[in-house]
Amino acid sequence: MEIKNIGEFELIARLTAGRKYDQSVVLGIGDDAAVIQAPDGGSLLACTDMLVEGVHFSREKTPPAAVGHKALAVNLSDIAAMGGIPRQALVAAGWPPGCTLEYVDGVYEGLYALAEEYGVNIIGGDTVRAPVVTINVTVIGESRGKAVGRNGARPGDLLAVTGRVGAAAAGLALLRAGLEEVAPEGLEEGTERAGVRGQKPGLPETVREDLLRAQLFPVPRLRAAAILMATGAATAMIDLSDGLAGDLRQLTAASGVGALLYGDELPIDGNTKAAAAFLKENVLNWALYGGEDFELLVALAPEKAAETREKMKAAGVALTVIGKITPAAEGLRILQDGRITPLKARGFDHFFPSS
Amino acid sequence: MEIKNIGEFELIARLTAGRKYDQSVVLGIGDDAAVIQAPDGGSLLACTDMLVEGVHFSREKTPPAAVGHKALAVNLSDIAAMGGIPRQALVAAGWPPGCTLEYVDGVYEGLYALAEEYGVNIIGGDTVRAPVVTINVTVIGESRGKAVGRNGARPGDLLAVTGRVGAAAAGLALLRAGLEEVAPEGLEEGTERAGVRGQKPGLPETVREDLLRAQLFPVPRLRAAAILMATGAATAMIDLSDGLAGDLRQLTAASGVGALLYGDELPIDGNTKAAAAFLKENVLNWALYGGEDFELLVALAPEKAAETREKMKAAGVALTVIGKITPAAEGLRILQDGRITPLKARGFDHFFPSS
Numbered sequence: 114m115e116i117k118n119i120g121e122f123e124l125i126a127r128l129t130a131g132r133k134y135d136q137s138v139v140l141g142i143g144d145d146a147a148v149i150q151a152p153d154g155g156s157l158l159a160c161t162d163m164l165v166e167g168v169h170f171s172r173e174k175t176p177p178a179a180v181g182h183k184a185l186a187v188n189l190s191d192i193a194a195m196g197g198i199p200r201q202a203l204v205a206a207g208w209p210p211g212c213t214l215e216y217v218d219g220v221y222e223g224l225y226a227l228a229e230e231y232g233v234n235i236i237g238g239d240t241v242r243a244p245v246v247t248i249n250v251t252v253i254g255e256s257r258g259k260a261v262g263r264n265g266a267r268p269g270d271l272l273a274v275t276g277r278v279g280a281a282a283a284g285l286a287l288l289r290a291g292l293e294e295v296a297p298e299g300l301e302e303g304t305e306r307a308g309v310r311g312q313k314p315g316l317p318e319t320v321r322e323d324l325l326r327a328q329l330f331p332v333p334r335l336r337a338a339a340i341l342m343a344t345g346a347a348t349a350m351i352d353l354s355d356g357l358a359g360d361l362r363q364l365t366a367a368s369g370v371g372a373l374l375y376g377d378e379l380p381i382d383g384n385t386k387a388a389a390a391f392l393k394e395n396v397l398n399w400a401l402y403g404g405e406d407f408e409l410l411v412a413l414a415p416e417k418a419a420e421t422r423e424k425m426k427a428a429g430v431a432l433t434v435i436g437k438i439t440p441a442a443e444g445l446r447i448l449q450d451g452r453i454t455p456l457k458a459r460g461f462d463h464f465f466p467s468s
Numbered sequence: 469m470e471i472k473n474i475g476e477f478e479l480i481a482r483l484t485a486g487r488k489y490d491q492s493v494v495l496g497i498g499d500d501a502a503v504i505q506a507p508d509g510g511s512l513l514a515c516t517d518m519l520v521e522g523v524h525f526s527r528e529k530t531p532p533a534a535v536g537h538k539a540l541a542v543n544l545s546d547i548a549a550m551g552g553i554p555r556q557a558l559v560a561a562g563w564p565p566g567c568t569l570e571y572v573d574g575v576y577e578g579l580y581a582l583a584e585e586y587g588v589n590i591i592g593g594d595t596v597r598a599p600v601v602t603i604n605v606t607v608i609g610e611s612r613g614k615a616v617g618r619n620g621a622r623p624g625d626l627l628a629v630t631g632r633v634g635a636a637a638a639g640l641a642l643l644r645a646g647l648e649e650v651a652p653e654g655l656e657e658g659t660e661r662a663g664v665r666g667q668k669p670g671l672p673e674t675v676r677e678d679l680l681r682a683q684l685f686p687v688p689r690l691r692a693a694a695i696l697m698a699t700g701a702a703t704a705m706i707d708l709s710d711g712l713a714g715d716l717r718q719l720t721a722a723s724g725v726g727a728l729l730y731g732d733e734l735p736i737d738g739n740t741k742a743a744a745a746f747l748k749e750n751v752l753n754w755a756l757y758g759g760e761d762f763e764l765l766v767a768l769a770p771e772k773a774a775e776t777r778e779k780m781k782a783a784g785v786a787l788t789v790i791g792k793i794t795p796a797a798e799g800l801r802i803l804q805d806g807r808i809t810p811l812k813a814r815g816f817d818h819f820f821p822s823s
Contacts, residue, residue: 116572117565121595127569128576134589137555147591149556149608153507159591161606163560165598200492201504205518205604210472214482217471221483234489236502236514240476243520249560249594249604251516253504
């Protein structure tokens, strides 16, 4: 049997079935990051992600700084989803021999810019030859309180999401439509505004750039995670990498609960709606199944929700209640236009790209 | 400029020049593993390595268990070279869609078999699509005493190496000559002895299997590292990944010293010599430039050398004095057949394969 005939989660389950850990491991494979007992009684967090040219990004369409940024950002997002603080990163990179030094420099500029912004040390790595650009980042972090897994949600908890959903999918759709030019902020200040070339009439430049940035330079929600740890409101948490519907399925499965999603409350912003109208796409599909928003999906203890939302607001981070946790028997449902229907399972899976 | 025109070390130096760490980092990029201050005053170690099909191994010639074994072993060897104890591993893997499940299973069998042997937990990972099989392992370890870097060697120290040198290169030469069949110990007990097919007359089966095993299933020198930490004899240490000559150059450059190598004292065993005679290869080239022996090259405080060698012997690990550390001005030299000549620099570099 070839692995293209098996899903990613099924493959991981197969490879890790029956494997054991020693007592130093608080949480192993299956959450956003692993949790290890630190010598002083605190927790160490660790996660790793591989980005492959032609699968996760295109060398032509993605600025090199965005590749470096994203390779680190997806890991910082995993640390955020545990309520952690990232501290150290290791970067292993595979380069085709014909890759230019300028390209490699660009990838590292993106990596270091983000690392410095969040006080992360790049302490080690590996450099090898590879047929396509391959960047593997591992991040080690720490958790001051008890790390938040995916498995603590209880019926009655509120379901909330940071920021906005669907914007990264909108940016990806713009890339695929050939509207890809974007000048990474602060990295190519000397270059001409390249955006005009690929622009189609009808979608303002600022909208296009905002959505491309959401796709190319996702912001890990570390500050939101710190607030959630301070209020102790999060009972379970996951970052949105595979799409809201798929990631909600992960969280509820790990917690043994169901959920009702308020479809009309999803924080889909005007830019995303404008792009959907422009490209004649279904904006709710982007929001539910698009993936790569790297927002935090959180189950909130209801009694701590108000304080948390207030602190988020003061910090400039939106936190929107988009549903509630229900008993497992109720499954995953969505309330929309006054009707409750089952939430369809269709997430982004790199073994079966959805488009 | 394309990166094929730049060496690996030059590329790393370029990408990391001027980068800073915060005070949690004891030793950053440039040693076998990074050293981080642990909360309790001890040290955490971390390293990462990427293995790429077609660059580091061939899917046809390398048993899948060997790919998994080696991907972890090279990292355990890096932890050993710091005098550390490996604790946790993260495995990110890229698979071509046409790869069989049996192949993937085999890689993970090799990974878990080695992890369990050394008490390492595989706590996380990533599974993605990739054009060729790509395995990236990150290992987190700890050091009970002060981690041993490459930079502590002093003139007057002895230079010693564990085990034997040149065997992995001999195994690689046998693979390249089409003599690749080997049954991984304990993994394919039910299968027929496959070795006969590729065997040429004149090289005993046991010799061929021993050397292939050295190349395919290298043993990380963790027990030797533990003895060296117990006696405190090692002033500097590196593992032999790029070849004795190249790795000695790294160690002496980091320490700011020179070295005299006793060419006639290198532990090249009878099997390796037999394979060199059989394939009409220069056995000293294998020993000095072959790479991937994953033995420890150690600068030894002379007053602690005897005790260390005795403890090694009791543990069944050879430790051979193969030279001495000299002042930097004397450079790198080799004594052979009564003559001292400069040691030529020619190591294994994955950007410029030497064959």
